[in-house]
Amino acid sequence: MDFSYSPRTVDLQQRLLAFFAEHITPAEPRYFEEIAANTAAGRRWTPLQLIEDLKAKARAAGLWNLFLPDSERGAGLSNQDYAPLAEIMGRTPWASEVFNCSAPDTGNMEVLVRYGTPEHQQRWLEPLLEGKIRSAFAMTEPAVASSDATNIQASIARDGDEYVLNGRKWWTSGAGDPRCAVYIFMGKSDPEAPSHSQQSMILVPADAPGVKVLRPLTVFGYDDAPHGHMEVAFDDVRVPVSNILLGEGRGFEIAQGRLGPGRIHHCMRLIGLAERALELMCERASERVAFGKPLSRQTVTQERIAEARCQIDMARLLTLKAAWMMDVAGNKSAKSEIAMIKVVAPNMACRVIDWAMQVFGAMGMSEDAPLAYFYTIARTLRFADGPDEVHRNSIAKIELGKLRQSS
Template structure:
């Protein structure tokens, strides 16, 4: 088993790291100042000014097309990014995760990444021309509407939003929430999951449709907060859909294909989330160690108090173990496909957020009162990562999948 990075893997990881260190990290104070000043629900100049630099550096749409596969693409190469594999991109995503907002600089932030993958894999040429091209160019942003407030959305068969055929249109009715990205004024298109046929088999009732966010009948009712953070200008919105009409040509792949699309979308997305989470844990560990070495309590540095040796050691062990599991999952996805890697994907989805939350919590403890304040990035980082134990399927759903695979492995024949 070879754990050395290939030249290409190291090349992209190191370029992303160098770009962040040179251009992004020095602007962190500017980012927080711009968030605090003026209209918080407008694009931030600090990010917009960095995007052309990233594009010029060849660090743009790093994940496109998914897995680097072009064999199924009939059209020209205008929808092609850097074509990184899941494993190659995972290494870059870890570096982006060290600073919460840096992924947008590279046009690699959720939910746009997942939506671009869906459009690339399943969209028609017309859908790609209308929506994928401007998304890849960074001209617009997007949202993904799946979760609903009235049902347990961890079981997607519960989704009640209706997508009803009416002549040449589909008519959408329902309510969605945690629609991340819909607060951004640049968000022009949403991929929405709902029911087209409640009488079909439970896994064939759902479909996905492209819904312009400025369509008549779309009402953003409120922004939801994550432990008090509204994450402007990105936002997590609750949206009412009242007889929203979209052309029938906006359906993705066909009626009843929603679960199929969801599985194609969520596998890579979970890798991205988990690797960014590892980056956040690395950043927290770095901040914790610097704090422990710089503060004196009871006559010696905090680092010299033995409890911290155990916490720092545990953090290093857990980060490295999680990274290896995540890279294994990414490598399997590239080599044998998402379906064969489902156990590994489920395992990292459970492991990575729990690991990072513990590391960040220990870092907060090392910082004392500053750790829970706005003077350190730790509280916001913890809040964001805590949502990952729910997003893209809660821990319990993934644990259930892991257990069932284990039961099947040892079942009596």
């Protein structure tokens, strides 16, 4: 088997790595300094000037909208081409926004490319592609177990030429950003239809009357300002009938089209994060002395470093296989591989980051090192885009189905 990347991917890898070395890695202290300054000035939910400055540099370098396979609007890369680039971006948690490749905007742009009307694309897709606005995806609800999306209770009721929306959403990432201009809202449009045809998705302007951001939610104490994961109320929100995506009852269809590529992106970014954690672990182990010798010479540390390398490489190969399957056979045929990487990558990253924290000692849990924040990202992704249990059930059903087919 040929595991090499295409010449174009190799070229983009080198250009991304050079951009990181020159602009991203040296700017990491400034990122946190600017957040601290905004917080002290009462402007915590203000976009960072650092990010905006770096966006201009990334765009000028031709490193913009790399995620989008549409060659007219994006880089025209396949999932397999884009995956190693997402890994590089994942090394610094905030870096993907610099290249206009951050969630949830990437998934929302893909939805608008695939399912939006020309009017939707002109109003929301074009400014998203330009990086002029941000967006949010409103699916999860506090009152129900949203890992089973058929539980969703938010309503989408037609009233003449408008739909009326009611419901409460949370973990709506991106809704804290003042530039957030549009939500993709998933709700129940026909409670009497078959279970997977009850839901629809609809575009909601963020400034529509009745949309109210209630509060930011924290992950292990981090609020991820100015992006945020917000609880949002939708009370008698009225939007035109033309804002529906594809038509009533197509919500699950859209969700599957949106989440497949998004899971690849998340998993490859996690692999980049795990690589960064392993590098930090090795550096710290070489410097830190305990019981008369460096930690790098302690057998338990060596075992963890070796196991981390094995697990990272296994996760990368499985993720690349899933990307290749999506490219050659489509998302539906790659369902099992996508589910597997969504289980494997976050769990792997949690383990590697945790081992790195052990090598750092108490410092690993503090903000003097980036590992605690890395861990919150990896642990969150055991829920986001479907929890481990749902993906494991899906994998098991596919395997059991093979047995039935052969008997």
